[in-house]
Amino acid sequence: MIQINQLSKKYKGAEDFSVKELTLKVEEGQIYGLLGPNGAGKTTLISMLTSLLKPTSGSFSINGLNFKEHKNQLKQLMGIVPQEYALYPTLTAYENLYYFGSMYGIKSEILKKSINGHLDIMGLSKFANKKTATFSGGMKRRVNLIAGILHQPKVLFLDEPTVGVDVQSKNVIIDHLKLLNQQGTTIVYTSHHLNEAEIFCTRVAIIDRGEIVIKGIPSELIKNQTGANSLEDVFLAQTGKALRDYA
Numbered sequence: 001m002i003q004i005n006q007l008s009k010k011y012k013g014a015e016d017f018s019v020k021e022l023t024l025k026v027e028e029g030q031i032y033g034l035l036g037p038n039g040a041g042k043t044t045l046i047s048m049l050t051s052l053l054k055p056t057s058g059s060f061s062i063n064g065l066n067f068k069e070h071k072n073q074l075k076q077l078m079g080i081v082p083q084e085y086a087l088y089p090t091l092t093a094y095e096n097l098y099y100f101g102s103m104y105g106i107k108s109e110i111l112k113k114s115i116n117g118h119l120d121i122m123g124l125s126k127f128a129n130k131k132t133a134t135f136s137g138g139m140k141r142r143v144n145l146i147a148g149i150l151h152q153p154k155v156l157f158l159d160e161p162t163v164g165v166d167v168q169s170k171n172v173i174i175d176h177l178k179l180l181n182q183q184g185t186t187i188v189y190t191s192h193h194l195n196e197a198e199i200f201c202t203r204v205a206i207i208d209r210g211e212i213v214i215k216g217i218p219s220e221l222i223k224n225q226t227g228a229n230s231l232e233d234v235f236l237a238q239t240g241k242a243l244r245d246y247a
């Protein structure tokens with residue numbers, strides 16, 4: 001279970017908080033979607049939960065492990081799939097994955113099996129020995145995902161795992177995430193694809209200006225929002241239609 005208590009982040013020199021006293025509980029086994037307009041604070045929140053960014057205040061724990069006292073144990077427990085590709089373009093897909101897997105201390109034989117298994121499920125076996133620089137966006141996203149799950153994390157954080165990919169790649173990614181979830185991985189992911197989140201997520205939280213404006217089971221949020229037929233209707237009703245440009 002993930003327990004987030006009053007978590008806040010104010011970047012150095014910024015006027016406002018990017019995440020403001022956010023409290024949220026994610027139960028084990030859930031697929032939790034963090035949704036929100038550009039600049040809502042989704043990446044900032046995920047970056048704090050994955051120890052990439054230091055909170056200004058507040059706390060969180062994962063499976064009872066406090067973020068300050070159990071950093072190393074938390075690293076073993078969680079998988080991270082960042083928005084930016086974490087791949088080395090001059091290495092092949094296999095070499096990239098072997099490198100990431102080794103960082104988690106996975107034994108060579110187990111790691112080789114795991115890499116080949118994931119490459120197969122993701123339709124990438126025949127490209128295993130090609131440099132990732134030559135890969136399409138969808139292929140890079142799939143390798144990026146495998147890099148974050150080789151150590152079979154109990155909790156997986158993904159920042160827009162299906163951004164900029166075609167429908168085919170998106171389906172393969174979502175199906176693989178569903179399989180991982182069935183095998184016991186709790187998933188927390190951010191997305192701008194509200195149709196995808198409506199079907200994929202067991203729970204969602206809509207975040208705006210660093211705060212949760214509404215959270216719950218997608219079908220119930222739709223039912224309870226007057227005139228809404230989809231999660232997108234709920235999203236627009238809760239966050240408004242104004243553009244959220246920032247620079």
Ligand SMILES: Nc1ncnc2c1ncn2[C@@H]1O[C@H](COP(=O)(O)OP(=O)(O)OP(=O)(O)O)[C@@H](O)[C@H]1O
Nearest residue numbers: 011014018036037038039040041042043044045246
């Ligand atoms: N390194 C940084 N320094 C200062 N401000 C930042 C930094 N990173 C993000 N911000 C600000 O924090 C706020 C939240 O940004 P964040 O990237 O977390 O939002 P987001 O919901 O992930 O947006 P998007 O959907 O566009 O990815 C924005 O106002 C952004 O300008």
